Amino acid sequence: MLNFARFVATRAVFAMLTLVIVSLVVFSLMEFVPGDCAERYLAFKNTQGSGISVADIEAERVRLGLDRPFLERWSKWIVNAFQGEFGESCILRVNIAQLMGDKFWISLGLCLASLALAYAIALPVGIIAAASQNAVLNNSLRLFSYLGLALPNFLLALMIMLFSTVYFGDTLTGLFSAEYRDADWSWGRMKDLLSNAWLPIFILGWSATAFALQTVRALMSDEIGKLYVTAASARGVHGRRLLWNYPARHALGPIINSLGFDLNRIFNELPIVALILTLTEAGALLIEALARSNDQQLAGAIIFLLTASIVSLNFLTDVMLAVLDPRVRKSIVR
Amino acid sequence: MTALLDVENLTLQFRTDEGLITAVDNVSFSLDKSEVMGLVGESGSGKSVTAKALMHLNARNAVYSPESKITLHTETGPVDVLSLKTPKELNIVRGGAVSMIFQEPMASFAPAISIGNQMVEQLQLHGDYTKEQAKRWSIEMLDRVGISDAGKRFNQYAFELSGGMRQRAMIAMALSTQPKLLIADEPTTALDVTIQAQVIDLMKDLVSEFQMGIVFITHDLGVVAQTADKVNVMYLGRMIETGPVRDVIRQPKHPYTQGLIAALPKLDDIDAPLTPVPGDIPSPLERPSGCVFHTRCRQVVGDVCKQVDPKDRDLDGSHRVACHIYTEEMA
Numbered sequence: 182m183l184n185f186a187r188f189v190a191t192r193a194v195f196a197m198l199t200l201v202i203v204s205l206v207v208f209s210l211m212e213f214v215p216g217d218c219a220e221r222y223l224a225f226k227n228t229q230g231s232g233i234s235v236a237d238i239e240a241e242r243v244r245l246g247l248d249r250p251f252l253e254r255w256s257k258w259i260v261n262a263f264q265g266e267f268g269e270s271c272i273l274r275v276n277i278a279q280l281m282g283d284k285f286w287i288s289l290g291l292c293l294a295s296l297a298l299a300y301a302i303a304l305p306v307g308i309i310a311a312a313s314q315n316a317v318l319n320n321s322l323r324l325f326s327y328l329g330l331a332l333p334n335f336l337l338a339l340m341i342m343l344f345s346t347v348y349f350g351d352t353l354t355g356l357f358s359a360e361y362r363d364a365d366w367s368w369g370r371m372k373d374l375l376s377n378a379w380l381p382i383f384i385l386g387w388s389a390t391a392f393a394l395q396t397v398r399a400l401m402s403d404e405i406g407k408l409y410v411t412a413a414s415a416r417g418v419h420g421r422r423l424l425w426n427y428p429a430r431h432a433l434g435p436i437i438n439s440l441g442f443d444l445n446r447i448f449n450e451l452p453i454v455a456l457i458l459t460l461t462e463a464g465a466l467l468i469e470a471l472a473r474s475n476d477q478q479l480a481g482a483i484i485f486l487l488t489a490s491i492v493s494l495n496f497l498t499d500v501m502l503a504v505l506d507p508r509v510r511k512s513i514v515r
Numbered sequence: 516m517t518a519l520l521d522v523e524n525l526t527l528q529f530r531t532d533e534g535l536i537t538a539v540d541n542v543s544f545s546l547d548k549s550e551v552m553g554l555v556g557e558s559g560s561g562k563s564v565t566a567k568a569l570m571h572l573n574a575r576n577a578v579y580s581p582e583s584k585i586t587l588h589t590e591t592g593p594v595d596v597l598s599l600k601t602p603k604e605l606n607i608v609r610g611g612a613v614s615m616i617f618q619e620p621m622a623s624f625a626p627a628i629s630i631g632n633q634m635v636e637q638l639q640l641h642g643d644y645t646k647e648q649a650k651r652w653s654i655e656m657l658d659r660v661g662i663s664d665a666g667k668r669f670n671q672y673a674f675e676l677s678g679g680m681r682q683r684a685m686i687a688m689a690l691s692t693q694p695k696l697l698i699a700d701e702p703t704t705a706l707d708v709t710i711q712a713q714v715i716d717l718m719k720d721l722v723s724e725f726q727m728g729i730v731f732i733t734h735d736l737g738v739v740a741q742t743a744d745k746v747n748v749m750y751l752g753r754m755i756e757t758g759p760v761r762d763v764i765r766q767p768k769h770p771y772t773q774g775l776i777a778a779l780p781k782l783d784d785i786d787a788p789l790t791p792v793p794g795d796i797p798s799p800l801e802r803p804s805g806c807v808f809h810t811r812c813r814q815v816v817g818d819v820c821k822q823v824d825p826k827d828r829d830l831d832g833s834h835r836v837a838c839h840i841y842t843e844e845m846a
Contacts, residue, residue, distance in 0.1 A: 409623055409624055413625065414572065415614075416609065416633075417606050420602060426625075506627050507626075
């Protein structure tokens with residue numbers, strides 16, 4: 182037990198280290214973008230008609246602390262970042278934490294919910310499909326999987342919206358009803374969010390489910406063919422006990438391992454879906470910051486938060502894996 | 516000697532996309548209590564499929580011919596193995612009265628379940644054990660097969676044991692339910708030669724102690740000579756020669772058996788060239804007509820080999836061979 186605690190602690194330290202390294206990469210990338218916040222701000226002013234000089238830019242640089250050495254600025258940034266404080270947006274000139282508000286957490290929540298939905302369906306269905314020799318079941322699952330993988334999310338979103346608009350007169354867009362959009366968090370707002378969130382969760386979960394189903398089924402088919410399963414049935418283990426304790430349990434490891442990757446994939450799909458459903462979420466903000474306005478402060482903040490989520494999830498899956506699989510547990514815990 | 520197992524006219528085909536593939540063709544043999552039978556053949560000869568049939572363990576696409584019959588004689592009377600359907604009925608041939616040891620002890624333990632838990636699970640499926648009793652008995656069995664520190668090993672996983680240890684643990688697990696018949700599918704092939712000898716000795720000891728019958732599957736005639744009382748040689752699903760182990764190994768009758776014995780490396784003459792049986796075992800999709808071995812046989816006696824399936828011929832009471840050479844002599 183003590184060993185296990187030590188294992189968890191080491192993993193946590195490693196996760197933090199990963200985050201620090203990631204922050205260095207993110208921060209360096211922010212630096213590599215030509216032009217800094219001071220220039221960008223003043224260039225913006227320039228377009229408004231007021232002339233600027235090199236001295237103005239220098240003064241702005243000093244004000245923003247951009248004249249300090251790289252390491253100093255990075256360490257300041259990272260210390261603040263761990264406290265959820267990311268400074269000001271270069272373009273919009275407002276505090277990033279305020280600008281994002283709950284957007285990042287809502288985005289993360291949507292992604293995690295889609296991931297949970299995907300595996301809640303894919304695990305039982307994939308396991309049963311792999312174990313069953315039923316051709317009809319297997320073929321219809323294959324068809325669903327191909328549909329899920331081939332049908333782009335945005336198309337599905339558009340189809341559902343079209344259908345809903347034509348038949349129910351409701352476009353199903355947005356995450357909040359008008360009266361709750363800018364309200365403070367309350368039960369009513371929470372309920373309102375949930376009543377709207379099912380659609381993006383379903384749409385994001387759709388392809389994730391198809392993907393997860395394929396993974397689970399392939400892993401299960403692999404495990405079912407292994408000798409230890411034959412050996413167990415030769416000992417009289419049968420039925421559900423055989424299926425869940427033997428192949429299913431052993432297929433779980435690689436599935437858990439891929440969760441972090443899955444989350445990342447879902448997050449990448451979120452902006453397009455969000456755009457169509459006019460959701461206010463962080464993915465769209467990231468694209469805006471990266472591609473349109475070159476707002477490196479904002480982009481850096483979102484990328485850092487996203488990486489932090491994935492690193493945390495990976496930390497969790499590592500611990501889960503160690504609990505489930507003695508080979509992992511015994512190889513690290515010594 | 517009392518009968519333990521009767522296999523009569525066992526014919527087994529697999530339904531595949533390419534059609535029916537014959538894996539076992541009209542095989543009959545019997546086994547007495549405390550008797551060790553070697554089942555010898557190359558890979559693809561149908562020996563493992565035959566062994567799995569004894570536990571009704573072949574894949575779902577297996578088709579048994581209606582004449583096939585496997586009878587296991589237990590204390591509660593004869594059991595018609597192939598008529599068993601439900602898991603409850605099958606319990607007796609799966610870990611109850613029949614146990615199986617596999618070639619790769621590493622792969623036959625579930626990697627993420629401790630050895631002890633797998634043993635206890637089996638015991639509780641086949642007997643009236645409490646968890647505590649099952650654990651005590653499992654540790655005793657591990658101790659019995661020569662595993663030191665059995666109490667500690669009980670809680671360990673297959674990957675923490677050495678190869679020989681794993682096979683001992685497998686044997687302990689297989690014997691823990693005190694089966695009447697033990698099927699050992701190449702149990703020593705994956706082991707070092709020195710460990711092989713230990714495991715074989717252990718199995719011999721346990722046979723006499725538990726009064727079990729053993730079906731010992733191997734491609735290694737040397738191992739058969741050490742362990743078995745009688746031997747069946749299989750080729751492409753046919754049993755081509757059978758008899759007491761001394762007779763078959765000293766005076767092999769079938770050209771294939773002769774070839775197998777000639778192919779054994781000789782330690783006393785290391786310069787002698789190896790003489791393998793020429794050719795490869797044909798694909799089961801292209802089963803040769805007539806005698807299945809004629810495509811590789813050096814002693815073909817004529818067209819009869821290509822056209823007529825040789826009958827099983829009794830040479831001297833217990834030594835039987837299916838080959839036209841001997842049919843010709845008799846005729």
